[in-house]
Amino acid sequence: MYRLKVLLIKEWRESLRNKMVLFGVIFLPLILVGTSVFMLTTGIAEEDPIAQVVLFNTSLMYFMLLPAIIPLAIAVYSIVGEKEQTTLEPLLATPISDTELFLGKALASVIPAVLVNWISFGLFLGVTRLLVGGFLLQTLTLPWLASIFGLTPLLALFSVGVTMIVSSRASDARAAYQFSSLAILPGLVPLIVYSSMKTIVDMRLILLEAVLLAVAGAVVLYFAIKLFRREQILTRWK
């Protein structure tokens, strides 16, 4: 696990020096938090508490999407970047195992995505409480919290799995980024279910979503790991 840690630190060090990645990881959540707070405090919502509740719940959905979007930026550059910089071969020539390499690449994307999402969520709640008042936070139900804290790591994992599959086939970062956007789709499903209001959003629904996401994630990760073989990477990642 020592090598996994070494790889993680290297990945994050590189990401911090990549403006595109930084934009995706830091500025995108900040923009979403800012936009959400702006919507809650201006226009129709300024005077209407019901509108504020609706907008607050809409804003919460952003935090279901973010963990699927943020890892794209990191994972695409983490994998395609290796190809573009031709660093794959020297890296694979070290005694690092395939598992360490896969986990290192995957966790380097998942961990910051989930953490940034939770921090953004906390920031959003804090600013909302400060500017609008505490009553909105009382509408925050247990299923919502379970979604944001329980489902989002699964969404991030799914997103990273898709990105790794796409990146292993794509020739450049731009193409990988475009195709990896498909990874956001499962994140949209809970949002459609929540916003349609045709079913009660309770813990059973969240559990069902968690199981479905876990299965989908397992399938995607299975294929990602299958593709993530030293030899495949070296001979096919061109």
Place this chain on the structure above:
Amino acid sequence: MITATGLTRKFGELTAVDKLDLHIERGEVFGFLGPNGAGKTTTIRMLSALIAPTSGSATIAEKTLGKDNRAIRQRVGVLTETPGLYKRLSAWDNLLFFARLYRIDRPEQQAEKYLKLFELWDRRNGLTGTFSKGMRQKLALARALLHEPEILFLDEPTAGLDPEAAKMVRELIESLRSKERTIFLCTHNLDEADRLCDRIALFKSRLLTVGDPQSLRERMYGRRTVVHLANPDPGIEGHLNLPFITKTEWIDGRLLVSLSDPETENPILVRKLVELGADVQFVSELKVSLEDLYLDLMEGNHVST
């Protein structure tokens, strides 16, 4: 140190490496020469446990390929065709990252040692994306040496280096040889291979020939003496009648004599020429360049005596 038996690698229908048999001793500098696409990189990748052979077997540093791959990777250093450095990381961070992956005891000390050796210490904090081609190549070499590997696979180590840096790399290879390190050197610089390698192999998907440069020349062309005469007389060769001469020919007014033991046969040859009335100006051995030998072998022109 390296033994390969029937090592073969196929990519679909294409056979990149065909039944390669090799034995390389500890402390040997082994040149692996061949044209682009000959399968040299595939061979290095197999021997450094990066890709598996389709068939055949190999032991590298007393470890079995396929069974002890991680141990092999720990014992070998690879300089790839392209430097492959993380351009958003500094030279220092690049080396430390690899030093830690190899689990070196004192990674900082090793990184410092090689940055100083390659005169990159003053630029250690510079991002490698800003480095010149030569600096990147030197840093990649430093990375390959960082964990003090028993075997070094060097793919074009002096490519992109200025003459001074190239000389430094050649001296480094010499010093590594004296430290009993085994070096597997792929190069297109035939003069470099001639100067550095104990043995060379000419390879084009399969092994064409292997041996030390001098014995390869002798095996291919025999030994030939060039005689400069003040008054070249094409008729003189017909009167030489010396049993050790296998062939004579005139090239640019000089007499070319093929024989097997010039150290003892040249004096007899010169005496005979003088007896026949020839004015001998110079006598020398014809040196065939490694380039000629390489080209003849690659084009299938086997010249032998």
